[in-house]
Structure formats: C-alpha cells, structure tokens
Amino acid sequence: MADQAASSRMRLPWLPRYDEPRLLAAQMTLIDQSFSSAMLGCSMAAFILATGLTLTGNRPGALPWACAMALACAIAYFGRLRLPGRLSEAGAGRYARGMTAMLTLIGALWGLVAWLYLDVRQPAVVICVLSLIAGMSAAALAVFSACLPVAIGFFLPAIVPVWIAFLATGDIEYLPMFLGTPLYLCVLLVFARNYARVARHAIALQFENVELISQLREQTARAEAAQHAAEDASRAKSVFLASASHDLRQPLHAMGLFLVSLGRTGLDERQRQLVAHIEASSGAAREMLNSLLDFSKLEAGVITPRARAFRLQPLLYKLENEFAPQADARGLVYRTRDTTAMLYGDPTLVELVLRNLIANAIRYSRQGGVLVACRMRRLHAVVEVWDTGIGIPAAQHRDIFREFHQLGNPERDQRKGLGLGLAIVDGLARTMRTRVTLGSRPGRGSVFRFNMPLAWGTPEEAPRPPAPHGLDGLRVLVIDDDAAIRTAMSELLAAWQCECRTAESEEEALALLSSFTPALILADYRLRGHRTGQEALDAIRQRLGRHVPAIIITGDTAADRLRSAHASGTALLHKPVVPQELQAAIDTLLRDPAAQGEGNPDRQAAAVAR
Template sequence: MTLALLPRYDEPRLLTAQMELIDQSFGIAMLGCSLAAMILASGLAITGGHPGALPWAATMVVACAIAHFGRLAVPDRLTEARSGRYARAMTAMLVLIGSLWGLVAWLYLDIRSPAVVICVLSLIAGMSAAALAVFSACLPVAVGFFVPAIVPVWIVFLATGDIAYLPMFLGTPLYLVVLMIFARNYARVARHAIALRFENLELISQLRDQTARAGQAQRQAEEANRAKSVFLASASHDLRQPLHALGLFVVSLSRTTLDAHQRQLLTHIEASSGAAREMLNTLLDFSKLEAGVVTPRPRPFRLQPLLHKLENEFAPQANARGLVYRTRDTTATLFGDPSLVELILRNLIANAIRYTRAGGVLVACRPRRFHVSVEVWDTGIGIPTAQHRDIFREFHQLGNPERDQRKGLGLGLAIVEGLARTMQTRVTLASTPDRGSVFRLRLPLAWTAPEEAADPQIAMRLDGLRVLVIDDDAAIREAMAGLLAIWNCPCRTAENEDEALALLDDFPPDLILADYRLRGHRTGHEAIAAIRSRVGRRLPAIIITGDTAADRLRNAHADGTALLHKPVVPGELHAAISTLMRESEWSRAEQ
C-alpha cells in the first residue's frame, strides 16, 4: 500500500523530456547547494562554536560535485533507453544531498539559540524552494530531496517536548505537504507542456509528410499531364498519317468513273474521314493552346460577314436535326482576332446543335456602351449550376456517359476558354436545365473602320509547278504524287533527306513539301535547310506534320516555314501552295 502511494516515473518518452528540463538547470542547482552549505557551515563554526560543520560542508560539496560531473560522464543519459536509469540515479543522489541537509538540522538545530534556528531553517527552506523550481518536472526526483531534508527538522521539534514549539511541530509537516502539492502541480503542468510539444512535433511531422506527399502528388500530376500530352501527340500523329493518305486517295478516286452505288460509298468514306479529321483538329487546337503558340492578332473587323459564314456552314446541320438556326444581323465592328473569334463561335455553335433535341439555335450580337456581347442561345438540355465551371475542363462532357464519339471529345469548351483567355477576355454562361443555355463572348468595339480586304483572286493554277515531296511513308508519297498529277504539277518523291538531295541535279524544284518527322531522327526543317543550302536560294516550302507536341509546335512556328497539319484537305493544300507561291513572286519582285 505504501509503495502504491509513492510517485512513479512516467513512460520513457515523457520521462526523457522531463529529465531534459531538469538537466538544463542541474549544474546551477548543485553550485547553489554547495555555496549555501559553505555559508551555513562558516556561520555555525564562527558564531555557534560548531567546527564540525566544516567537514559536513565539505561532504556536501563533494556530493554535489559527484552528482554534477557524474551525470556528464554519461553522454546518452537523455535517450529513452537510459532516461529511466538516469532518473533513478539522480533521485538517489538527491536523497543523499537532502539527507545531508536533514543531518545539519539534527546536529546543529539548537532551539536555545534563535539565531542558529533561523539560519538553519532559512537555508533548508530556501534549498527546498529551489528544489521545487528545479526538480518538479519529475515528481519522484523532487520528492527524493524534500522528504530527507525536512523530516529531520520535524523530528527535532517533536523531540523537544516543549509546548512552545507546537506551531513549528505542526507547521513543518504542513510545509512538506505544501511542497509536495506544488511539486505535483508543477509536474502536471510540465507533463502537459511536454505532451503539447510532442503533439506539435507530430503535427509538424505530419505537415511535412503531407507537404512531401503533396509535392509528390504534384510531381505525379505534372508527370501525368506530360504523359497525357505525349500520348495525345503520339496518338494524333499516328492517326493523322493514314487519314492524310486516305484523304488524298479519296480525292484521286473521286476523279475516276464511278457508278451510283460507288459514289454513295465514296460519300460515306468522305463523311467518316471528315469526322475523324474534325476530332484530330480539335486535339490540335487544344495542343496549340497548351503549347502557347496561339498568338492573337487583333484588328478591327465586321462581325456580320463572320456570322453569315457560320450560318452557311451550320444551318444545314441544324436543319438535318430538325432544328431552327437563326442569326440576328448586326452592323457592329469589333476589335479582336477574327480567326480566334470564329473558332470560339464555331465550338459554341457546334455544342449548341449537338446538345439540342428540339427548338433551335440563335446567334446574336448585343451592343453595350464600349463593348458587345456575342451570344449563342439554344433550347437544349441545359447545364446544372454545379457544373458551370466543370464543363470548361478538358474531356468533361454532360449527358455522354457512354462516350459517344458523335458527341465530340469534351474539348470544345476548354478550347473556348483558352482562346478567350488568350485574347484577354472571357466567356460567361447562363443556363437552366431542360430549358437551354446562352454563352456570351465579350469583345470590345472598334473605334476605327476595318481595312477592306482586296477582292479575292481566283486560286492560281499550279500547272508546271515542280514539287519535291519528302515523306518516309510510302502511301503518303504515292497519294501526294497522284494529287499533284491531277493539278498538272511535275513531282518527285523522296523518303529522306539524302534521296531528296540526290534528285536536285535532274529535278530543280519550285516548291518543297516535307513531313516533319523523317527517318534517322531527322526533321523536315533540316531537310529543307539542306536543300536551300545546296540550291543557294530560299525555296518556298511547306511542312506537313501530324505532331501536336508542344515543343514541336513551338519549333515549327519559330522557323517561319508554312505549316499544315495532317490530315490535309486537298483544297487547303492547294490554297496554301497558291498563297505561298504568290508571296514568293511578290518577294522576288520587290528585290
């Protein structure tokens, strides 16, 4: 029962922290104890005639020195493995030192000399108060000093048998109890503070772990995003190659004699090829935005011709779905990049038609004071408010859990937001489920009249234009040669740069059509540069690529060579060649 009432040491982790607190002030405590003992012994020897007090003081000094330097000889005393042994050893040393203080009271507390009583009691009380401050972090250590230092004082007053010392007889154990209570409270406060420190350390550790995991997750997300871009670029390139060849073969096939059934099959082939080309072009637009190669070229332009062009393109699609397509005429002149505005409206209108089952689509322009709001209204399925931000994320679609490819890839609105951000404007949305949606594109009004474009010239004929085709795909070389033959263009094809250079002596080209990626880790840019170096002039050249990787797009645009993306529509290729050759003629004329 007695053992159960004694204070116990805490668990190793907590005990280690408690002993760290005591260890910080232990040296000062031992020094103070030694000085107090020497002062008391000197006073007793000089004024009280007790020369035996000096050996007592010497013993106290030796005990304090052993306690102080002995602990320093144990370097791992403040580890969890050794803290229990250290606490017990310190308790034993403090029991010895406390007993020495109790011994001086037993030997020299002469109640007939009030001065000696006051001196002894003051120093013992002072040492006990100091021990309370220094050793209370670990209650057993503090108790190890209090009990042997104070109990002998109480016994001395008890032994007098004089009723005059009854207050001291009662006050001494009360003082010991008060010290014990304060020591227990201090120990509880220290234990709580240490526990809070441990919790803070654990929280910091958890925060570091979470930060590390967050950093790792961010790196994984960035890596996944890079992997996604690489996958999209590779998949787009590999799909564009056969589609590019298919489009060229379809044109050649359409120029041959076909019966009605064959014409119908050819129409289906062209429709399927066009749908695949539209999806890949959507991927290309998205890749351009991610690559940062979309540079707005703002200028004043009239909106009505653009709305009329979009109506001619999309009204038949709406009519085929039983929808009404309407455009509200406008005289507004806007300031922006008409090509990017057209791409934004094209995506918004295509989405409106795709998600509208009944009713129609309205494209209108609402003028404000200094800007206009170009609006696309529909009576479609509508968009819940909670989804208003999500629909602008890439690959996010509503009402298409089966991922029906006829409903697109889920990139249209991501492209819209990216293009609007590029033009430093925004697209807003208002929608009610089952009633429809309206997307609004904010554009500034132009304060100057647009430059009127010159009358478009009829596409120049390409008869006699010598074209050198460089492509490592045999099917594309064959299809391109067939298409150029239809346009009466003499053509030579080469698989790589070396073959192209070998053809120059017998076939000096007027134009180079080169694939971006060639065999042997060479590029079309490098082949064009080598040919231009050989012939000594800057030959007109067009790079035709299926790549959508960000670095490839940046490199292609930085070179300044004309760039087309597979699959190339023959009409697009013809227009690009016409424009390039006309610019080349103007450039030579200016020189």
C-alpha cells in the same frame, strides 16, 4: 508439364499477350466505350457491300453473309453485356479473351468475303471489297488498339485472305497488290503496337496519379513531390495525345490522298457512293484529330490574335447560313438578332468561338431553338448564344470548360465530339483577353456570353486573296519515308499537271538535284536516320545556293513541336491534309514565298480556324 509448356509459350517476347488485370481492365474500358459504334458500323458496312454485290452480279450468298456478319456483331455487342464485372480486374481477362474470339470471327467473315468475291476480272468489285476491308481495318486500329491481342485478332483473319486471293491469281499484273497487302498488314500491326504502348504508358501514369493523390491526402508533408508528379502526368497526357494523334494521322493522310485519286477514275454511281461514305468517315476522324490539334496549339501558345475593327453582322449572317439548315434538320428554330455593332478584335477567332458555341447549342437541344444576339453597352458589346437545350447544373459550370468533359454522354458517343469544344472556346477567349460566362438551368437551356470592345471609325476590311495560280508544269520534290504517301502525293500532283519527283530520305533528295531542280518542296517532318524535313530542306537550299519555297507536313501535335515550327517560320500543314488545303498553301507560297505558314504573324490567327 503441358501447363508449364503453355506458360512458357505465353512468355515468348514476340507473342502478344494480355497485360496484368488492373491494366487490362483500363484497356478494355477504353475499347468498351466505342464498341457499340464499331459493331453498328461493321454491320452497316457489311450490308452496304452485300447490297452492291447482289445488285451488280449473280452473288446470292452476299446477303446471307451480311446477315451472318450482323448476327456476329449483335452477339458480340449483347453478349458482352451478360458478362458480370467485365470492366473489373477480376472479369477483364475473360472479357478480353471473349472479345478477341468474337473479333477473330468477325475478321474471318471479312476475309471470307474477300476470298469469295475478290474476282480480279471485275475491277469494280475488287475496289469495293478492298475499300471496305481497308476502311474497317483503319476503324479497328482506332477502336481496338488499346489492347494489342484484341486488335490482332481482327487484322490477321481479315487481311491474310486478301493476300492469299491475290497470290492465287498467279497474274504478274497483281504483283504490287500481292506485295502491298502484307505490307499494309505490317503497317497496321506496327501502328497498333505503338498505340497500345502509348495507351499502356498513359494508363500506368494515371494509376500513379491516383496513388500519388491518395498519398498527398494522407501525408501533407509530401505536397511538393505530389505536385511535381501531377505536372509530369499532365505532360505525359500531352505526349500521349500527340503520339496517338500522329500515329492515326499517318494512315488517314495516305487514305485521303488515295481517295482523291480513286475519285478521278471511271467509277459508276454505286462505287462513287461507296467512296463518298469512306470519305465521310475519313472526314469525321479528321475533324476529331483537328480538334486535338486546335487544343495543342492553344497549349503551345502559338496563336496570336490579329485585332482589327470589323462589323459583326456579316459574320452572324455567314454563321446563320451554315447552321440554320442543321438546326432545321433537327426541328429547331435558328434566329439571329440583327446588330450594327462594330467590334475590335480578331474576326477569325471570334468566328471560331461562335462556331463552337452554336454547334454545342444545336447538339444539346432537342426542341425549341437557338438565338445568337449582341447587346451593346457603353464601351463594349456582349455577344450571346442562347439555346433551349438540356441545361447545365450549377456544379458543372466550371467543369464543362475542362478538356474531354461532356454532359449527357457517358457512353462517349463519338458523334457528340471529343469534349474539346468549350475548352477551345475558353482558351481562345483568354487569348483575346476576354472570358466566356455561362447562365443555365437544367431543363431550361443555357446562354453563353463573352465581351468584346467596341470599335469606332471605319472597319478594316480583310484583303481579298487574288485568284489562284495555275500549277501546270510546277516542278515539285516530295520527301517522305512512307511509300504509300509518296505514291498518293505523286498521283495527286500529276493530276494537277505538276512535274513531280519523290525521295524517301534526305540523301536520296540531294542525289536527285543533279538532274532535277525543284521549284517547290513538300517534306514530311520525320524522316529516316533521325533526320527532320526542316534539316533536309536546309541541306537542299544550301546545295542549290538559293531559297526554295517549301511546306513541312507533319502529324505531330506536341506543344514543343508546334513552338519549334512556329519559331522556324516554315509553312506547316498537319496530317491528314485535304487537297484543297494543300493547293491553297502552294498557291500562297507561289504568290509570296515569304509567307511561311504559321511562322508568319499575319496568318497565325487563321491557323487554328483552318
């Protein structure tokens, strides 16, 4: 009877449960790929916090707490290696339960430090503790959400003690934090559930693909049906990437805006170092998401080259100034062979191709160096990037241009990128009507080449943008259904001396027009009631009877969405938006309201390079 009761409880729809063994094994494989980085980051964050707590006050228990955290992370990391067949269908259940237990312990240790040291009389300590707990929760969302019970095992014990600590103060001034903490927990749980749902669907489709391919080999008569299924799987992959990217961009966008506001407060040097570490982690995540965006733009076909005559040497100097210090830090020699070549093409896209090739050359070279050169032929020039890296076997020469394919990274180390760089290079080359070729020998290095037509006559210099306008007194209307983003955006615009109003829906924005006439509108793409920012923008312009400059901000990277925005001619920014990008976009609209982002052909080529 007890077993039946327990089984009945496990079937309750509102309780998270582990999926069937085959699906669970794939989920745990996804988590296992990033588990080592997660445990290392958790340990480092604990020692950073403990050091700060020890140096800023009499807290002798902080370092023992950090040691306990490091020990728990080490047990979790090495303990999983002792589980036989942990990624098999037979062992995935035990691996998932063990990881849930260890993450519950690690989350409880983070909750313990909040319970012990979240002293509201010391705002600096509160900021440090909350920043690191929020950062670790965001990281856990990205790493562990493929299996929902595993992610919940960390979130609940890490965040609930923070809420209890604010409740225990009994101070009405901390009511926003008391209300905001469970809201943040709910947001994490919602995003984790959505990510797990998308991951589950994508994994199920992957299994279906394997079965379809097997049937295709056995029954050639079903070739046409199998081809349609493969196309559906490819679309599902794009939907998965777009959905996962959107759900991860939303909290990163809010966190980035809040970090800017936090950086403007009176922090001491130690606190600024902690904020800098958080900004660095946020920036790394933003770079990965932007790689996905670049790839989505290529798939959507919204990049159109803007060809002109330009000299290659200034571009090579610019890249040398950027990458030579990186190469020197790795003990490599970076060389550029001077050239007088004048090419005809899009210099922005040529720069992005070279940037990806050079970054790859430095990443995969342990000794020797990198050489960037240009050889002129009769009617064209051959641009080359040489390295003395690990080399590429001949059998892999075609595969390395596929998305998410990496050499020498079986553990999927996130520091080595997502495996999209060469796929983006190949797509950009095809967009410019050329192709990248490869010559390589394992252990001897590689050379990547692509041809560009030579130009004759005088190079066309790109126009220099005028000095940025001031934003003092600019009346801005922000429309976003996320309260955290509305707050962060309002604080950022206030720091720029703008007069800002916020609305969470189209109806609320229209109601504000009776007392507030905006000179600029910033709108999220997805709004309440299945409305979009573009629809809200059209309604506002119709109500005012005039054109109002506007920027749509979105986390969607689906190909259909990119093509729709491209066709609408509206300025478009992708989350997470850094303040410099937002200010530059606003300045462009103030200077020329007709210049509407990616819909303007003069700016399409630059859109992918950001």
